[in-house]
Amino acid sequence: MKIAIASGKGGTGKTTLAVNLAVIAGRSATLVDCDVEEPNAHIFLKGDVAATETVSIRVPVIDENRCSGCRACVEFCSFNALISFGGPPLFFPDLCHGCGGCRLVCRSRAISEVTRPLGEVRRIDADLCILVEGCLEIGVSSPVPVIKAAKAAATGDFVIYDAPPGTSCPLVATLRGADYVLLVTEPTPFGLSDLRLTVEVLRQMNVEFGVVINRAVRSESLIHDYCHHEAIEVLGEIPEDRRIAEAYAAGRLIVDALPGYRPLFRSILEACLERVTA
Ligand code: SF4
Ligand code: SF4
Numbered sequence: 001m002k003i004a005i006a007s008g009k010g011g012t013g014k015t016t017l018a019v020n021l022a023v024i025a026g027r028s029a030t031l032v033d034c035d036v037e038e039p040n041a042h043i044f045l046k047g048d049v050a051a052t053e054t055v056s057i058r059v060p061v062i063d064e065n066r067c068s069g070c071r072a073c074v075e076f077c078s079f080n081a082l083i084s085f086g087g088p089p090l091f092f093p094d095l096c097h098g099c100g101g102c103r104l105v106c107r108s109r110a111i112s113e114v115t116r117p118l119g120e121v122r123r124i125d126a127d128l129c130i131l132v133e134g135c136l137e138i139g140v141s142s143p144v145p146v147i148k149a150a151k152a153a154a155t156g157d158f159v160i161y162d163a164p165p166g167t168s169c170p171l172v173a174t175l176r177g178a179d180y181v182l183l184v185t186e187p188t189p190f191g192l193s194d195l196r197l198t199v200e201v202l203r204q205m206n207v208e209f210g211v212v213i214n215r216a217v218r219s220e221s222l223i224h225d226y227c228h229h230e231a232i233e234v235l236g237e238i239p240e241d242r243r244i245a246e247a248y249a250a251g252r253l254i255v256d257a258l259p260g261y262r263p264l265f266r267s268i269l270e271a272c273l274e275r276v277t278a
Helices: 014-025 070-075 101-105 142-152 169-173 189-205 221-231 242-249 259-277
Strands: 002-006 029-033 047-060 113-127 128-137 158-162 180-185 209-218 232-239
Touching: 002 014, 002 169, 014 101, 014 180, 014 209, 014 259, 029 142, 047 142, 047 169, 101 189, 113 221, 128 142, 128 169, 142 169, 142 189, 158 180, 180 189, 180 259, 189 221, 209 221, 209 259, 221 232, 232 259
Parallel strands: 002 158, 002 180, 029 128, 029 158, 180 209, 209 232
Antiparallel strands: 047 113, 113 128
């Protein structure tokens, strides 16, 4: 079973929910930190790195002395990673998907390949669950291959994906294959705006989802009103509580620092599991 924790923007409490749910689920759970540009679940789930895998692709190198300027590689590359103004093509590594097609179509044998590292996937045996962390190499702009590698490295029957913020390709790559998505939001106009965008993506992907409101205050019904109107279930509310912010700032799990919140996280987890198995 795979559940994902997502939000339209950063700073809404996505990782807070993900790490605390993973700990409530226990040693059988694997948390995958798919926020590979800025993974931070390891701050809360401390443990030893048990394995490390480099994520890389093979990218072309063009020998200008052999290149005839025929443009066959340029026309083949549907990702526009090669452009030519008549001479040997220019190569844009960030657009390259490493398919190897350009080398195959080059009759002049002017293209060879080198390995381009994109990032790393680490498996950490944390005290309370397994953590798989994707980490993007500095200067690499496409996180999707590292996200896919991190997801592939997750073993076990119960996996939680901590999704990257935003609503673009990295989010879609993370949510693909998830049985259920928890959308974390906060009761502010910004929170609502980002929630709307993420709901649109999820509906297009046809994935089941529910909402968790973070920093909830009783007087603010903004998110409840929207969810009611859109027939979206609210599975839980984490209240605005200064002690939670202090625990977070100290790198502590809420369920450890404030055990009174354990039942809340347990009820969110159970509600999630019920929706998946229903
Ligand atoms: S296919 Fe080969 S020869 Fe033709 S432009 Fe590309 S690198 Fe040069
Ligand atoms: S390897 Fe594929 S994606 Fe990369 S430049 Fe060649 S054809 Fe384009």
